[in-house]
Amino acid sequence: MGMFDTVYSEFSFPGVSLEELKDMDFQTKDLECLMDTYRIDQHGYLFKIRGIYDTDKYEKPELQDYTGEVRMYWSNSGTSGPGGYYTRNGEDYHSLEYRITFIHGRLSEVELLEDKRQPAAPVSLMYALDEDNRLSDEDRRTMDERRSESLTGKTMWCWWGSLNPDHVGYEVQVVAEDHKCWVVHSNDHGFEIIHRGSRDVTFFDSYADGLAYKHDREERWKKGEQAYADYINSRTVPAGHPGKEDQ
16 A cells, blocks of 8 residues: 555544444545554544654644545455455454545544445465465475576566466566666566565566466465355355255
8 A cells, every 4th residue: 555644533433433433543645644643533633643753743642734635444354365355353344434524624524435344254264275385394495595596697587476367477687686686677678676585476487487387376366265255155154054064
């Protein structure tokens, strides 16, 4: 998401209780977007309560003379991945989005833009899928060696990880390097910096190697989607339903 500000609210919003609001940290890009923290008090006034670059300055909340609209977003999703959303313990996914109008720092209108809820899987399910692809100690040593190689002057291939079937890799020349990255060039894409950790993930010795990795990634994604669907179905099939015991 890049840079944003965080907003907490003590002022009542539609679609959520004040008790729930206490633990919700909304994100917005419509204020200064400097990773600062703001609070809307119970009367609707907007305060800056902490600034990331000058933490001492805002020990006392500073009332903001702000006029305009602020869109704020919150969700309880730990991450998204194959199949849908993953939350900490598999609780239902919930997201909220509001458009709030301030006049000279005081809230004048709140509009609920989105109140989305749907079943989710626990993040532990995604971690379990990752366990199936865990590297052996020997594989890790080989990977570290390959990421340390000098490649200046060699022809390599970039594949940027898209699951889009139309996405293909492209040939590059390695023109410089240091201990952290390689610098590559191609006529169509110009100069690019490739982190050494991208070796055999998005940066390959050949077109065939990149294509094989892409296909393997697609298969792992499909496996994850099936595991997600199986988990969600196990939650939604009513108790006593035929086949419930088989899931």
